Amino acid sequence: MAERSVSFLIAKLGSLLLEEANFLGGVKTQILSLHDELEWINSFLRDADEKRRSNRRVNLWVSQVKNLAFDAEDIIDLYMLQIVRQRQRNIVKRFMGSRKYLFTLHKFGNQVEDIKRRIGEISANRSKYGIETLETGETSTRLDDCLGRKRRRDNMEEEVDVVGFEKDIEKLATLLKQEEESDRQLLVVSIVGMGGLGKTTLAKKVYDRSDVKNTFNSCAWIYVSQEYRIKDLLSGAIAQLMMRTKEELEKKNEEDLKNLLSNYLKERRCLLVFDDVWRKEDWDTLKLAFLPHRDERKQQRVLVTTRIMEVAKHTDPLIAPYELGLLGDKESFELFSKKVFQYQARIEERSYSKDLEDVGRKLAARCGGLPLAIVVLGGLLSTKERTLGVWNKVVESVNWQLNEGPQQCMDVLALSYTDLPYYLQSCFLYFGLYPEDYEISSKKLIRLWVAEGFILQRGEETMEDTAEEYLEELIDRSMIQAASRRPVGGVEKCRIHDLLRDLAVSEAKKDKLLEIYGTSNCSASSLSRFRRLAIHPNNNGMHPVSSSTLHHLHSFLCFSFDLQKNEWKGLYVGFNLLRVLDLENVKSLDKLPKEIGGLVLLRYLNLRGTKLRRIPHSMGNLCNLQTLDLSDTYIRHIPKEIWRMQQLRHLSFSSRYLSSNLVECIEKVVTKIGRSCCRRPPRVDNLKDLQTLHLPASSWIEGGLNKLTNLRELQIEGKLSLYTRALTDSIDKLKKLKVLHLWGKYEIEYYWPFVSFSHHVDLYKLVLYGRLEKIPALEDFPPYLIELRLNRSHLKQDDQPMATLKKLPNLKILALGWDAFEGKEMICSGGGFAKLQNLNLHELSNLEDLKVEQGAFPCLKVLSIHGCENLKMLPDGLQHVTTLQELNIRSIGNALEARVQKDTGEDWEKIKHIPSVTTFFY
Structure with missing residues (x-):
């Protein structure tokens, strides 16, 4: 963990020397010297970090290094804060010639010298107390090439190991x-x-x-x-x-x-x-x-x-x-082996030598029959060479005198944590911020990791892609569970076992990395020097957040929707080092003070689901912001301040007002007036680093959308017909798109001229809301499309969309909703939809007859039929779809209600083989 802190500090010093050399003046030499000193000390840290649990001297030394790195980082951030503020006021040259600048530079130089003095003392202690004689070994190599194994699972379910149950x-x-x-x-x-x-x-x-x-x-x-x-x-x-x-x-x-x-x-x-x-x-x-x-x-x-x-x-x-009892030795070894060989494709690779099997049985037995300990230990060894020497070191590196009771497997879990590569340790500890049994969005988690500085740039790969690989490796090691997966194979939501969460909280608190407010043993006075604070639900309320005790705070995450205004309003004053501010769904938040513009180091700001009605102009000063989420707020229009935030990577905005008919009419008028009066649309191409963009339609579409070639996810809703040409031209150039949502939700008579996506090889999810002239030709669909959702398409009977859609070779999810199809008869012919797993037919009001021929849907798992009120019966062909696991029917009571009744309904024979049949008629 300390190694990660120092590595991050070294990278920050390098950026400071490269990008802000003009502001360093006479302290540039001191910064170079500090950079070199830290590189030397970092070379010893990896082995020291591994020994700190079993050696008090090492633990103290590592803690001192970590605290020094944190203090140095704060000093650099505060100095950069001064530079950014002067740059934003456009008085850089005047500032550099002022006494204030000379005073600031002198103070910064003294602080750097103090850090260097402390490094000297720490280095001397390493020799003085024999810490430098630490043995190095195979474990220090860390197998850093583990991330070369990019495994993308096709299954959408959580992987569950069951032995002996x-x-x-x-x-x-x-x-x-x-x-x-x-x-x-x-x-x-x-x-x-x-x-x-x-x-x-x-x-x-x-x-x-x-x-x-x-x-x-x-x-x-x-x-x-x-x-x-x-x-x-x-x-x-x-x-x-x-x-x-x-x-x-x-x-x-x-x-x-x-x-x-x-x-x-x-x-x-x-x-x-x-x-x-x-x-x-x-x-x-x-x-x-x-x-x-x-x-x-x-x-x-x-x-x-x-x-x-x-x-x-x-x-x-x-x-x-x-x-529930503990596993016996036989079941323990079976579960252990299942995890060790979890990624061996060839049968001949799934075997032990006799000596290795003996060690494996010893390791499994010493887990005391506790499945979690066995799974975690097996996950650890699945990443290592299967040699006697490597496995014996694992035997020697843990205290096997396991405790009784709930803490029985903590030594095994701690071993797996300390064995994590340094770049994964911070990521694992971050899970300690979340409440128990919390299902965590991987998309949000990854953006937080990037904002926290846990992810370093690796070649041409985006930091988000690197972070996703980190998450996969934590899952491979059984430190984290994949609660659900996307159709394309990535993790959608993840969870952490309670005991592993306890370990994360315990380890993180040792280094003052995080604290949780809302627990019984936490008070305002105990929060000093903690760098991350999470607010959990607490019926007793909490003291207001104060910068006097939390001036070192880097991150503030709230999981309590009922947080009162006086409890969080102090966040905007004095918290100069704040990088992450997450106030999602805090119902008391209806206004932001202008002081928020002073948090210029902020990288992540989540205000989703609040009652916010406007943002202050000062928010345009947040020049380091990477993620801004204003979804589902009460803000009426796209804030113009966002066009100044050039570091944005993920931008989401939607207003609750958009659901009001009156406001929809006002928006149409405002949009038309804006287009006629405004000669120059907002330049969205200033935000060149954008990867995610969710915005309502307006003139920004004409302001360089086609230049945002790094976009991976684009969602636009509103009056799309005003910008058809610009939108069509732009989408054609956005070749890195993975997800595209186009919602022409006000346009009953609007026809969307379908763009050819034949060259969009990364596009796997397509959502279109609005009329289509006809179903596009097969070659115009994305070649690797996995998920397709059509709404209000008004396709005619003669189009027979299923005849085209059944030929999409990779399609796994298909949703036709809200009059996507106006015909009375839908035919799903044999041999079609080779990979389809989920079919959703929603509000197809004219549909009377659904035909499923034998041989159709060979992989279908879930069929949902909602609001198809004129559907007379379920198709006979369903009895041949033996892969079906779920059938969900929801509608206003119609002929189907009696037909699907268990044992007595006329259609029951067609569906009785389906494990889960859920019906709801009202």
Whole structure:
């Protein structure tokens, strides 16, 4: 970790010497000398970092180096702050000739000399206390070439290792499927065991079984953990059971959600899984919120996972908790081997020598039968050479005297952490900022890593691509879990196991890297010198954030939507070193003070989902900003200040006002007036580093969109017809696009002249909202298109879009929604859609007859039919689609409601083989 801090400081000093040499004056020589000293000291740090856990002298020495690096970084940042502010005031030359500049330079020189003096003392201590005699070995090489293995998985599910659970799965499934007893009000099955035993994995395997799914009308998985809000849990359950959208549910209060769920459960038999319940009081609250009426409870089944036996017994006193035990030696070695050989394609590579097998069995056995420890250790060894010498060093490098109780596997987890390459350690520790059981967006996480400076430029590769490889390597090592994957194979959302999160928090706190406000052991007075602060939900409130105790703060992330204004308003004054400010969904945020323009070192600003109505002009001073998210705010128009932020890499803006018909009309008028009065549109091509751009349509499209050749993701919504030519010409030149959304959402009569995407080889997701003259020719689609969504396309019966779309060779997801097709008959012929996994037919109001011929959809897993009110019956061909795992039907009650009833409906024979059939008619 200290090595990473010093490496980053060395890179910063190099940039300072290269880019700001004119401002260094007489201290340039001192900076060069400091740079050289740090390079020498960094050469010793890698081995020292590995020894710090077992050697107090080394630990103290490494901590001193780390603190020195942090102090030096702050000194440089504060000096750069002065330079940037003078540059923004256009008085650079006058400033350099002023007494203030000479004073600033003199002060900076003294601070650099002080850092150099401290380096001398630290270097002397290395020799004085024998630290320089540390042994170096194979582990210091770190296998830095690991990232050369770019693995892109095709499967979208989380990888789950199950060994030794077969009998447990069968017993639990039988319990859940049994018919209700007349004298019982509710049947609850609980799985109890310490952290790392695999409770969630076991519950997920039971939950996913087809015979279990077929027993119920619908199922929902609810993550609880120690920090939760009933409204969030209710929304999540309703979204799964009733297929309601997030936008629908956000508008409802907690009582509305309870009533909605209660009315649904009265008529249906459902399975609810509550994962990670910590207190008896939590269970009582959950039961009251989800199943408030006794007559609703008889039909339902509940599966609970918990670490606390007292909680397990409390959930249902009549059913003994299912206590999960440790794995035996045989199962332990089987799971260990599964992880060690997880990426060996050839069978001959999946074997041990006799000596190596003996060491492997010893390693697996010493994990004490705890699956998490085995999986993590196996993930570590999967990255190393399978030689006796390498594996024996692993045996020697950990204290195998494992503790009893929940901390049993911490030594193994700590070993896996210290074995991480230095460039991954900061990335892993960052997960400590997130609440327990939190599903983390990988896209957002990667942007945060880049803003934090964890990712260094590597050749021509973007930092975002490098960061994605880092995340994949953490997953390969089983330090992080992939909760879901995109169709193209990258990680969409990830999670961290509670015990590994505890490790991340513990290690990060040692070095003052992060603190969590909202936990019982944290107070305002304890936050001094912490560089990152996360706010977690806390019913007791918190003290206002103050620069007097947090002037070293680099990052502020809020996960508490109810944060009050007085608790965060101090962030804008005195926090000169702030690089990350994340206030997403903070409901009290409706105004930004002009002081925010003083945070010129800020790289990441997330104000998504707030009630913000405008941004101050001073925000244009944020010249280092890389990510700006103003999505789903109350700002009416694109702020002109953003055109000055030339370092932007990711820009998102959308207004809640866009959903109002009145405002839509005003926007049309304003846009037309703006185009006639404004001769020079905003120059979007000033933002040459943009990779992500989400904006409503306006004259900026004519301001150089075609020059943004680094764009990977482009989303535009609004009056597209005003800019058709500029938009068409621009898209043709944006050859690096991966994702394209075009939403002509005001234009019922607008025809989109389809651009040929034949040369867009990276474009895998295409979303079009607006009329199409006809279905494009096959050769005009992107050659590697994986996901296609068409809305309001108004394709005619004669177009028969499926005849063309079935030939797209890589298509995995197809969604036709909101009158994308106006015909009455849709034919899916045999031999088509070779790779399609997910088909969504949404609001096709004229559709009466859906035909699926035998041989169509050989890989289809999910079929969703929503709002197709005139559909008379399900296609006979569905019974031949044996790969189907989910069928979701949602509509206003029509002929289908009776036809899909279990056992009695005329269409039941066609779909009874599908593990999960969810219907909702209203």
